[in-house]
Amino acid sequence: MRTRMTHPLTSSWMTPAIESTSVDPSARPECRPTWWMRRSVSIDSIPGQMTLSIACLGYYELYVNGKRVGGEPLAPSLTRMDRRGFVIAHDITGFLVQGENCLAIWCSSGWYLPHQFKVHEGWTPLLQVDAFCDNAFRLWGVRDEEWLCRASNRAVIGAWAWNKFGGEDVDARAERPDWNQVGGDTTGWHPARVVSAPPITITERNCPPNRIGEVYSAQALRRLDDGRFEVDFGTCLAGWVDIRFPQMAPGQTVLLGFCDLPADNDRKYPDGRSVDHSFNQRSVYHACGDGSDRFENKFNYAGFRYMTIEGMDNPPALGDMKALLIESDLGRTSSFRCSNELLNRIHDLNVHTLRCLNLGGYSVDCPHRERFGYGADGQTALPAYLYTMDSAAFLRKWLVDWCDVYDPDTGRISLCAPTIHAQHAPAWGGIVVPLAWALYLYYGDWESMANAFPVIQGHLRFLQAAVRDGVLRKEAMGSAFHADWVPVDRGMDTKRTPDVPMRELFNSCYLITLWDLYIKICNVLGIGDIGEAVSNIAALREGVHREFYRAEEGLYLMPEQVYQAMPLLAGVVPGVLRPVILAKLLSLIEEKGWHMDAGLPGTTLLLDLLAQCGEHEVIHRIYAQATYPGWGYMLACGATAIWEQWNGFWSQIHSCFAGPAAWFYSGLAGIRPDENRPGFEAFSLAPAFVPGVDFVEASYDSIRGRIQSAWRRRNSRLEWSVTIPVNTTATLVVPVADPAAITVNGLPLDVQAQRIRRPKGECELCFELPGGSHLLVWACGPEC
Known part of the structure; x- marks a missing residue:
């Protein structure tokens, strides 16, 4: 059982290792030992509450009198351990007995390794343990003669690096059932070694456990x-x-x-x-x-x-x-079903994949080869996390991780967090901007966005410093300079990865989108230099259009989808050319048989652009394909999680394309937050009533209550049932030009409705409804 920590830890730090650098046992090459630790405590009478607070750089399990306290696997959640660690408070009252008690810890170094972090006094786990009675006073902390230690019968295999995560080596012959019990034989055990405090911040864990x-x-x-x-x-x-x-x-x-x-x-x-x-x-x-x-x-x-x-x-x-x-431990916050079973399976495939990627309080690329929290992968998965899981605390913690891997001296951000990567790339470290904005937009989290603002501003200025003649240049920025990773026919199994001009176009447009978000953040927080952002955006738009627009071909750079989508998304395309470039993009998608050819994060950004342009029918046609490339193709090939590449090369559990579920809620169900009244104080309901889908049933548990949007075609009518939480306001958008054509709860529409034109030119009605349940009905013609 975990409880809230009410007192800071003050005891000394300790390690179970005898020396500052432990040598792997010769009988187990490539293995690192895990450790048993124990101490005896005599109690005259059981207190009302006794709490054991533990900070561990590594993994640990706590036992009292032979019984496991709590059942969390692989605790605590991962942090950048040379800057930050978590303390967890355990209520052990119910495990105590009058008289002699045995407190025991089984621990492992986990990620606390010198090639991942700057470790402190060796790579063995470091612990700080305090006990508090009745939340009032500290009983004791660490003295080296009181905690006894020895290597356990279990070792961890592997270097914990790329493609070397190994497993475990267990020798059942060396099992000692009494290691964590009163009276256990401590022959051969040694005292814990007290070490100096590592130069890090210890905070109470702020994310869900495993x-x-x-x-x-x-x-x-x-x-x-x-x-x-x-x-x-x-x-x-x-x-x-x-x-x-x-x-x-x-x-x-x-x-x-x-x-x-x-x-x-x-x-x-x-x-x-x-x-x-x-x-x-x-x-x-x-x-x-x-x-x-x-x-x-x-x-x-x-x-x-x-x-x-x-x-x-x-x-x-x-x-x-x-x-x-x-x-x-992220609870589900939504449900989705529709008449197309393939779409249902894609939704469920996405949700299951996210569950395979979020162990440890951050989202990884894959759970086997790398286990790194890459930023571009995270941006791809972010919308699906927001809609399908109770992700606020999880994402808030991960934003702190990203701030922890920021270098204030240079402005650089690692490719991943909380582990550190020597390289950097715009759409990887740039996640701090959309992640901070998403926490504000979906959860009203102003504070996290404000705390991250210095990192956001510093990193954008770092990227902007590599702009030459209005283009973000690889030579000026250096490092990986990844852009649209593993697109169709340009994956790691080919020699056709995107070249420098492709990456410079993509990354320059991506930088514009970051500056656009920066302006929104500045307006909310009332800080920052908006003029700087406006000037940078103008220079980038002019430079990208000048260098990459091919007037004779009527496209940007080359006839691939993402290189038309990114200039449109970033506002690079002059107004008179927008219909031309959008038409070119749509023709490229149609030429591919209504498939995308984008990669990571281009797929997510391409879909965002199509949604902004009202092209939901195109998105539906892309999703509904069961042929290569697409999520339907993965399912047709027997996938049970989303792949790393569209063709199935390499990882079969990956985050590269792990975001399609978001559109089922924002598109087909039409549930979208309102940036002017964040945290779903106000929101829109604007479903895409696409041909080929006969019904949609969706719910989303916002922080203000459950939102439901369910529509069905029935007898040339469209029936749309919505549930709006009390004390919120929803703006509904329906594809009807005449208010008299709609009934709400069996009565004519009696609220003021505004006629607006959709991006494709059709008229529709926009009006507000208060909290409650409402049934809207209108005729939709024989085609429905």
């Missing part, structure tokens, strides 16, 4: 030609396994491998080599042989659907093998 979200039973088992067994759990996931072994011989060693595709998959590198879809994920189990052998993860996890078993003649029964999805 949880075990789903448990999947093994679905199928087969023997491979090389003698291994392969287990299929039926879906891709990020998490743990729980394997109960049959009778084994003492010391028998079993190797477990984890893959996101079966062993006989057909994925190849361009040179013909097979792609290793295990990403070097592997765990090792050494049996005790007493009939109780069982492997369960504790301090590492995997991204997988398939597990291979090596070293057994007879595998475990299907019923003895389970996979456990681990995710941040």
